[in-house]
Amino acid sequence: MTAPVMVLVGPPGAGKSSVGAVLAGRLDVPLHDTDAAVEAAAGRxxxxxxVQDGEAAFRALERAEVLRALADEPGVVSLGGGAVMQDEVAAALxxxxxxxxxxxxxxxxxASRVGFDASRPLLVVNPRAAWTRLMDARRPTYEALATVRVHTGGKSVEQVADEVLAALEVAG
Structure with a gap:
């Protein structure tokens, strides 16, 4: 059993994947993106x-992958935006x-980073309003679970990585 160096959480467009890649590179550890792992395992x-199986089916796959990653992945782990809203995931964190x-x-x-398109199923109808609703619902959980919070707006990926490492006092 190997715990991750750090776990990245946040809404769509926060930079979890891109910042995670820079952090993993600087720390010479792997990046494990749980959304990518779910897609690879499902082949979709x-x-x-x-669309095909419903949100509940996705959340079950996500929960299993996140819990596995929290127990077994040694590097930087990036969670999908809604993963923390599952009780088992929040408890594990x-x-x-x-x-x-x-x-x-x-x-x-x-919005400027990811656009809001069909690849983000919870944001398909009225994406800005949907993102705001999701963030309003998720923010208290993100904040409660966070060891540190780093604002990513107006910053390069490298600047965000610098702030994360400084906040966690991790050499990188």
Whole structure:
């Protein structure tokens, strides 16, 4: 059993994947993106899983992968935006002694980074309003679970990585 160096959480567009890649590179550890792992295991995109099987089916796959990653992945682990809303995931983060980094972002910065399109199934209808609703619902959980919070707006990926490492006092 190997715990991750850190776990990245935050909404779509916060930079979890791109910042995670820089952090993993600087720390010379692997990056494990749980959304990518779910897609690889299912042989389908998350959007396809949502459409074909429903959100509950996706959340079950996500939960299993996140819990496995929290127990077994040695590097930087990036969670999908909604993973923390599952009780088992939140409990594992809280009770596992994980260093959780909340990458916070405004809707303007998130929209400019990812756009809001069909690849984000929870944001398909009225994406800006949907993102705001999701963030309003998720923010208290992100904040409660976070060891540190880093605002990513208006910063380069490298600047965000610098702040994360400084906040966690990790050599990198």
């Amino acid at each position: 995109t998350i959007s396809d899983i949502f 809280r009770e596992g002694g994980h260093r959780v980094v909340f990458l916070d972002v405004s809707i303007a910065d998130a």
